[in-house]
Amino acid sequence: MKQPEDRGRPKEFEIIALKERQPGMDDKVGLEITRQDSFGIVAFKAACVSDVEGIASAAKRIKEFIEKNRPKNVIFDFGEVKFFSSGVLGLLLDIRATLKAYNGEVVVSAINPQLHRVFKITNLDKIFRFFADRKSAIKAISTD
Numbered sequence: 001m002k003q004p005e006d007r008g009r010p011k012e013f014e015i016i017a018l019k020e021r022q023p024g025m026d027d028k029v030g031l032e033i034t035r036q037d038s039f040g041i042v043a044f045k046a047a048c049v050s051d052v053e054g055i056a057s058a059a060k061r062i063k064e065f066i067e068k069n070r071p072k073n074v075i076f077d078f079g080e081v082k083f084f085s086s087g088v089l090g091l092l093l094d095i096r097a098t099l100k101a102y103n104g105e106v107v108v109s110a111i112n113p114q115l116h117r118v119f120k121i122t123n124l125d126k127i128f129r130f131f132a133d134r135k136s137a138i139k140a141i142s143t144d
Contacts, residue, residue: 028054030080033065039141040071041134044078050085059091063098072104073141077134079110089124096127105129105144109137 030045042062049055066074074095078084096106108119109131119125131137 029058031058031061033062035065035069035071036138037142038071039073039075039138040065040069041075041077041138043134044076044081044084047080047082048084049081049088050083052085052087055085055087055091059094062091062095066095066098070102071099072102073107073144074099074104075107075109075131075134075137075141077109077137078112078115079134081115082112084115089118089122092124092128105141107131107137107141109134 028046028051029049032043032045034041034043062074065071076092092106092108098104099106107129110133111119111130116125116130119128119130129140131140
């Protein structure tokens with residue numbers, strides 16, 4: 001399989017999941033999982049993340065990544081997402097519980113204001129930290 005472009009990433013920035021990517025349901029949510037230093041970055045590359053099977057498959061891949069790499073924190077980058085279903089909230093809560101077992105944290109970056117409103121309505125804005133973009137999320141968790 002062709003490797004993704006470097007896109008100017010630092011050398012320590014390693015593409016994990018795409019190397020082993022197999023066609024599957026999580027392709028519908030455009031999932032990209034990477035590791036940088038002691039944390040993971042999960043980016044949804046699809047504008048709409050609502051496919052139930054795709055979200056379930058993505059959750060499985062994220063958990064496998066966590067089990068294999070043991071990142072302290074995971075950044076969820078929603079920069080390209082315009083809509084997501086409630087299944088994504090469940091996925092975030094599930095991954096939060098997994099990381100919390102060893103004092104890890106889930107943080108959210110680059111979420112548009114309409115989607116951020118969903119977190120406020122459900123009071124989930126009180127349990128996740130939010131950052132304007134991936135860079136500011138990386139900076140914050142790198143100094144924690």
